[in-house]
Amino acid sequence: xxxxxxxxxxxxxxxxxxxxxxxxxxxxxxxxxxxxxxxxxxxxxxxxxxxxxxxxxxxxxxxxxxxxxxxxxxxxxxxxxxxxxxxxxxxxxxxxxxxxxxxxxxxxxxxxxxxxxxxxxxxxxxxxxxxxxxxxxxxxxxxxxxxxxxxxxxxxxxxxxxxxxxxxxxxxxxxxxxxxxxxxxxxxxxxxxxxxxxxxxxxxxxxxxxxxxxxxxxxxxxxxxxxxxxxxx
Ligand code: CA
Numbered sequence: 001x002x003x004x005x006x007x008x009x010x011x012x013x014x015x016x017x018x019x020x021x022x023x024x025x026x027x028x029x030x031x032x033x034x035x036x037x038x039x040x041x042x043x044x045x046x047x048x049x050x051x052x053x054x055x056x057x058x059x060x061x062x063x064x065x066x067x068x069x070x071x072x073x074x075x076x077x078x079x080x081x082x083x084x085x086x087x088x089x090x091x092x093x094x095x096x097x098x099x100x101x102x103x104x105x106x107x108x109x110x111x112x113x114x115x116x117x118x119x120x121x122x123x124x125x126x127x128x129x130x131x132x133x134x135x136x137x138x139x140x141x142x143x144x145x146x147x148x149x150x151x152x153x154x155x156x157x158x159x160x161x162x163x164x165x166x167x168x169x170x171x172x173x174x175x176x177x178x179x180x181x182x183x184x185x186x187x188x189x190x191x192x193x194x195x196x197x198x199x200x201x202x203x204x205x206x207x208x209x210x211x212x213x214x215x216x217x218x219x220x221x222x223x224x225x226x227x228x229x230x231x232x233x
Pocket of ligand 1: 009
């Protein structure tokens with residue numbers, strides 16, 4: 001699984017606990033301790049899901065929720081609210097600000113993980129699917145294996161993540177800098193040409209001889225997984 005989760009939580013121990021448990025489950029985690037920064041991150045990174053604390057310094061969680069829902073590009077991102085007291089939970093229920101779910105602190109981590117999985121499965125099946133498939137190409141997230149028909153494809157960890165990212169959203173064009181951020185990580189100091197080198201290697205591994213190349217190069221823009229791959233001959 002490589003769904004990304006934005007945690008908006010100001011209590012450091014809880015933030016550490018959440019990050020640890022979410023990363024152990026394979027999620028990519030970003031964190032913000034306050035609403036203003038979080039709103040920026042929501043627009044920038046389009047997380048697959050948001051965990052939002054009710055009581056935040058500065059603008060409140062409920063206001064953050066309302067503002068996220070007002071952004072056209074973020075309207076559909078599921079939000080789970082974390083509330084400190086049961087009466088707040090009542091208010092969350094009553095206000096119906098657009099949160100998809102809520103949990104009252106202290107909550108159990110397995111319960112939270114189960115709720116996250118349920119929501120992600122509903123809104124974005126590919127984000128939690130164990131396998132991504134297109135035509136004769138199968139990427140298995142659990143075993144970290146890639147197969148093309150009967151053929152095992154050996155990929156480096158970077159190339160695996162690159163293929164996974166492209167396959168998650170067939171047809172979506174990723175710029176080199178977007179791929180650097182999502183595959184290599186925001187803090188990595190690598191040149192954009194590194195992306196080209198790895199895409200080149202990935203292609204070589206995926207397609208031998210007359211096999212169709214599933215990766216498209218979009219001039220001056222970047223790369224995409226061919227959404228027609230496997231559908232047409
Ligand atoms: Ca708080």
